[in-house]
Amino acid sequence: MRKLGFGSVWSLLITFTLFTSGCRSTYYATMEKFGVHKRDMLKENVEEARDEQKEAATEFKDALTRLKELSGYTGGDLEKVYSRLKGDFDRCKTQADDVSKKIKDVESVSADLFKEWEKEIQSMQNATLASSSRSKLQETRTRYQSLHAAMKQAETSMQPVLTQFNDQVLYLKHNLNAAAVGNLKTTAQEIEREVQRLIQDMNRSISEADEFIKGLPDTAS
Numbered sequence: 001m002r003k004l005g006f007g008s009v010w011s012l013l014i015t016f017t018l019f020t021s022g023c024r025s026t027y028y029a030t031m032e033k034f035g036v037h038k039r040d041m042l043k044e045n046v047e048e049a050r051d052e053q054k055e056a057a058t059e060f061k062d063a064l065t066r067l068k069e070l071s072g073y074t075g076g077d078l079e080k081v082y083s084r085l086k087g088d089f090d091r092c093k094t095q096a097d098d099v100s101k102k103i104k105d106v107e108s109v110s111a112d113l114f115k116e117w118e119k120e121i122q123s124m125q126n127a128t129l130a131s132s133s134r135s136k137l138q139e140t141r142t143r144y145q146s147l148h149a150a151m152k153q154a155e156t157s158m159q160p161v162l163t164q165f166n167d168q169v170l171y172l173k174h175n176l177n178a179a180a181v182g183n184l185k186t187t188a189q190e191i192e193r194e195v196q197r198l199i200q201d202m203n204r205s206i207s208e209a210d211e212f213i214k215g216l217p218d219t220a221s
Contacts, residue, residue, distance in 0.1 A: 002182070003134070024108075024112065025077055030113070038113040042106065042109045043216050045106045045109055046106055046209050046213055046216075047213060049209065050205075050206050050210070052095070052099045052102045053154055053202050053209075054198045055098075056095040056096060056098070056099050056158065056202065057096055057199055058166050059095045060158070060161060060195050062201075063088040063193065064188065064221075065188070066084060066088055067085065067088070067165075067184060067191065068188045070085060070181065071181070071187075071188050072185075078178075079176065081171055081172070081181055085172060086173075089162075089165045089166060089169045092158075092161070092165060096155075099154070099158070101104075103152070103155055106148070107148070110148075114137070114140075114141055118137065121134050121176060140216070143211070144212065146208055146212075147205075147209060150204050150205040150209075151209075154201040154202045154205040157198040158198060160194045161191055164187060164190060164191050165191065165217070168183070168184065170181070172184075179209055186191075
């Protein structure tokens with residue numbers, strides 16, 4: 001994760017308090033005093049969302065691998081089988097929530113950035129410069145829309161996996177017997193198809209994030 005030069009821990013605490021209290025305009029103004037503009041925040045948020053998606057992809061793949069291993073159960077402590085499966089689900093759910101949170105952060109800052117950019121263009125007196133800035137705004141907004149669509153698709157793709165995973169965890173909890181564990185094999189096959197689709201969507205979103213970051217203008221706020 002890229003570290004921003006906020007100046008000091010105390011300053012960071014101040015800006016965090018301002019942001020969480022709902023004073024976004026004050027938060028942005030404070031951050032700009034430290035040389036951190038909306039474009040910088042958007043870039044970092046996109047980077048963090050991308051990284052969270054990478055972690056989520058790894059977590060879901062690992063969970064699928066362990067699910068396959070558990071489907072080969074031939075005897076032992078069924079409580080341990082359940083605990084492992086429950087732990088895998090909890091980690092996947094937490095990671096999925098982190099991805100969703102980062103996407104919301106991206107949405108919030110991007111909306112404020114584009115709003116400010118539009119307002120500043122309207123205040124420009126030089127028609128040629130204003131036209132150039134508007135073209136850059138439209139280009140950036142178009143690329144952002146492509147990125148956002150990919151991120152939301154990846155986010156949506158996690159839900160079928162989580163749903164099936166949760167159903168299996170609860171079923172195993174309610175039926176701690178060999179027959180219930182045997183059902184894991186069929187479930188693993190179904191989840192594998194969903195995970196493959198999820199990984200494809202994640203990779204597409206990650207690639208979109210990389211491209212968006214590369215093309216993010218240096219002067220927009």
